[in-house]
Amino acid sequence: MSSLAPASFGAALQAARDAAGAQHYPQGTLYVVATPIGNLADITLRALHVLEIVDAIACEDTRHTQSLLRAYGIDRPGARLLAVHQHNESEAAQGVIARLAQGERIAYVSDAGTPGVSDPGARLTAAVREAGHRVLPLPGASSVTTLLSAAGLVGSEDDGSAFVFAGFLPTKAGERDTAVQRLAHEPRAVLLLEAPHRIEAMAKALAALGPRRVTLGRELTKQFEEIATVAAEALPAWLAAGPQRTRGEFALVLHPSAKADDDAGDGERVLRLLLAELPVKTAVKLAAEITGAPRNALYDAALKLRDQASNSG
Template identity: 75%
Template sequence: MQHYPEGTLYVVATPIGNLADISLRALHVLHLANVIACEDTRHTQGLLRQYGIEKTLLAVHEHNEAEAAVGVIERLQRGERVAYVSDAGTPAVSDPGARLVAAVRAAGLAIMPLPGASSVTTALSAAGISGDSGFIFAGFLPSKAGERDQAVVGLQGEARAVVILEAPHRIEALAQAMTPLGDRLVTIGRELTKQFEEIATVAASAFPAWLAGSPQRTRGEFALVLHPAAQALPQDDGSRVLGLLLEQLPLKTAVKLAADITGAPRNDLYETALKLKKAGNE
């Protein structure tokens, strides 16, 4: 059984929706803690009541995190166990907590993370993307239109999957900004783990139309996974695939399929096909 030392900051993940996603270890530490620091005391108080936990709460949010960290450090130095939770999911991942953790570490005090629910990994697990390509976490893109558009342009050449978070009042603007990404797939996770959870994978160009398909689709919190950009195979592979297809199919059909399979430019494949046909007739 793991030891839970005094004078330690416990970074505790809480459910992103479904209350049953709390871990047994998290419940144990929340009961054990002398005090619970949290992003929103009212929200956390309601959450704790669901588990039958009554604790003193300290507000540690994005507007007071640096100052509040001083009080947390004083408690830790007195030997108290302090648990920190954000409103939902894993603290310090697009939620407050990072500055608190950094301050506690700088003070030479112990930190123990308790893993659990995270919209990032939840969305990735539903996207069906091979882990070989890796992924990056972009979080919330800029709220200003010009900066957001520029950020999306920067993703066009990204070969890895990209996880993006968005709030309901900005999701339509984000969907519109992503349309230049064309056929690149986007897995949309809306209200993940909650009653009205919805998961869909569409082309980026079709994202606005998907949202418009139901008035419910602009409600709730979003976790998006932009799939990796299709990588063109080397030209030699394109030619090899094209040659095999030409043995069974008409020229135009073979060119189209070879382009779809390999990602090679269709015009280049067409020129190659003409040369292969000519060579075969000689």
């Protein structure tokens, strides 16, 4: 987190009151508030205003959140901060729901970024909705969209912007390697997250993907931010090139497979042959296993081929 003095945000806090103060903030509502992933200046005006006016703030770490609030010049007593983290989220949600039932406005923040995206918050929002209370999201910083916007993903007209969010891969080596093998057959871009003490193991596993490109973002939005695109097989060497390169939190984008179009073409050729002898589901299953082409795409192609055959008949 940047170490800007609280006074630096005095004007921003007043601007938040001026810009967002006249808007409607219903009572009995949970406000899910995105907070900066590193640079404190990335807070939104509406987030500042909501954090100032709510009756209480549920948070992943009360000490971290108290420091964040003080940096913005927001003074909230410790009693107004509610600990809601991955170890107590289901139970703590009941306390939040009880407050909402009394008409209180409650904000929820994780330590950084958007709650519920590889962070606590999903169980809380689900419980609040199930109890019949409103959940109002305040969008903002996210390492997912931050890195995607700088990765320069280029693909076909149909799938160039498509991506899959995989988050953190398994920590055990065997399970992680199996997960990477599955990613090898994913034609879309894949967004991954990793902690500094596991990034070298992650890089070693991804190296099995050979020339497939990976964009790595380290310390995003912070002073020593670093973004680089390399072949997956070169990722371990890139990390080893400097001691600072294994420090900080990481987001990685596995670029769309350059073989996706070839795989799709091979898949359809094999599919045509199999459909001549087998039912659609069986033909699709075997074609996917043989060529590595996506099963959903093959199934759609099989239906089109069947329709074409029916019309020509």
